[in-house]
Amino acid sequence: MPTTRRQFLSLAGSVTAAGTVPIITLRPLEATPAMLTTAIRNVVGEAQIRTGKVKLDIPPLVENGNTVPMTVSVASPMTANDYVKSIYVFNEKNPQPNIGNFHLGPAAGRAQVSTRIRLADTQKVVAIARLSDDTFWQVAADVVVTLAACTEEMN
Amino acid sequence: MAALINVPARAKRGDVIEIRTLTSHIMETGFRHTADGKLVPRDIITSFTCRYNGAEVFRADLFPAIAANPYLSFFTVAKESGKFEFEWIGDNGYSSTASASIIVE
Numbered sequence: 740m741p742t743t744r745r746q747f748l749s750l751a752g753s754v755t756a757a758g759t760v761p762i763i764t765l766r767p768l769e770a771t772p773a774m775l776t777t778a779i780r781n782v783v784g785e786a787q788i789r790t791g792k793v794k795l796d797i798p799p800l801v802e803n804g805n806t807v808p809m810t811v812s813v814a815s816p817m818t819a820n821d822y823v824k825s826i827y828v829f830n831e832k833n834p835q836p837n838i839g840n841f842h843l844g845p846a847a848g849r850a851q852v853s854t855r856i857r858l859a860d861t862q863k864v865v866a867i868a869r870l871s872d873d874t875f876w877q878v879a880a881d882v883v884v885t886l887a888a889c890t891e892e893m894n
Numbered sequence: 895m896a897a898l899i900n901v902p903a904r905a906k907r908g909d910v911i912e913i914r915t916l917t918s919h920i921m922e923t924g925f926r927h928t929a930d931g932k933l934v935p936r937d938i939i940t941s942f943t944c945r946y947n948g949a950e951v952f953r954a955d956l957f958p959a960i961a962a963n964p965y966l967s968f969f970t971v972a973k974e975s976g977k978f979e980f981e982w983i984g985d986n987g988y989s990s991t992a993s994a995s996i997i998v999e
Contacts, residue, residue, distance in 0.1 A: 806961040833959050834925045840955040846971055847951065848910035853967035857923070857959045888961075 775829055778836035779867065782827050783875050788867065792876040793826075795866045799881065804858040804888035811841075813850035813868045813876070823850035825869045832862040845871075857888035899980060901994040905972035913944065913952075914967045917982055917990060923958035939964055939984035947976040972998045 779788070796810040813823045822845040828838040841852045850868070858864070861884050867877045900914040917939070924936025936958065944952040951970045964982075980992045 810967075830959060834923070835958055837957040838959040839957060841968070842953040842955075843968070844951065846946070846949075846973075847969050848971040849969040851967075851969055852954075853965070854954075855961040855965050857961050 772831055775831050775836045775863075775865070778829055779827075779865070782840075782869075783867065786873070786875050788875045788877050790877055792870075793866050793868045793878040795864065795878045795880045797864055797880050797882055800883045801858065801885070803886045804860075804884040805886070806855045806888075807858055807882065807884075808853070809856050809864070810851065810853040811866045811868075812852075813870075815850045815868075815870065817845060817848055817850055819845045820871065822847070822871045823868050824871055824873075826850070826852055827867045827869070828856070829865045829867070830856075830858065830862055831864075832860040833858065838864070858882055858884045859887045860884060897980065897982075897990065897992040899978075899992050899994045901978055901996055902972075903995075904997045904999065907972060907974075907998050909972045910969050911972050911996075912967060912969055913978065914965070915942075915944075915980055915992075916963060916965045917992075918963050919982070919984065919988075921958065921960060921962040921964065925958065937985045937988075939982045939988065941981075941983040942966060943981045943983075944968070944970075945979045945981075946970060947974065948979075972996065974998050 792814045794812045801807050811826050815823045823843055826841045829836050830838055838856050843850060863879050863881050865877060865879045867875055869875055897917040902911050905911050919939050920937060922934055922937040926934045938958055939956050942954040943950060952968045954966060956964060975998045978994045982990045
């Protein structure tokens with residue numbers, strides 16, 4: 740019998756709920772959205788952050804938070820006068836709000852970076868780009884994680 | 895330490911080329927505990943740099959949220975034949991380097 744969308748969603752929902760309950764009890768030191776805001780302000784300062792230009796490719800549903808492929812790209816001509824200086828990636832609920840800072844320049848040719856990250860919980864990932872004119876552009880993506888990373892016990 | 899580097903061997907002048915690097919490292923977060931409750935100390939790579947004939951073209955600050963065996967892919971413009979040098983720096987004095995050469999026509 741083919742699985743209907745409703746069945747799949749209820750199943751996915753129950754798996755997520757089952758995965759979340761022990762996380763709440765075991766993980767008192769998760770970053771809070773306030774820490775995310777502080778981490779972003781540390782980078783951006785008082786500058787205004789606009790939405791757009793940045794694209795964040797990350798799977799919306801991941802089974803294993805220990806290695807989540809992620810690609811950030813920025814719409815930029817990458818010329819000597821108009822290029823991306825840096826790309827900053829943040830998370831909402833890992834023990835620490837930073838994921839990575841990537842510094843490029845006009846020599847990059849294309850403003851795109853890929854890596855693999857860890858996510859300790861279902862949460863939001865934010866990518867912010869700093870352009871050569873010191874404007875900041877952001878994008879956010881929600882990721883559902885069924886197996887958390889970072890704080891599990893060692894065997 | 896072992897590192898896998900992927901740089902095209904040849905490129906046309908002005909081409910945008912992709913560079914992919916993978917190095918082996920545990921990237922211990924410093925947030926995990928052993929079964930008897932001891933905190934496992936942090937041991938991560940904190941910095942990665944790529945230089946193209948001596949000039950820095952890409953640099954990354956890494957945090958515990960980067961997965962074990964850090965993989966990085968980025969781009970640069972092929973300007974001249976020469977050498978890419980890669981350097982990873984981390985906790986406990988960790989340092990590792992690798993290089994790759996390219997012929998630009």
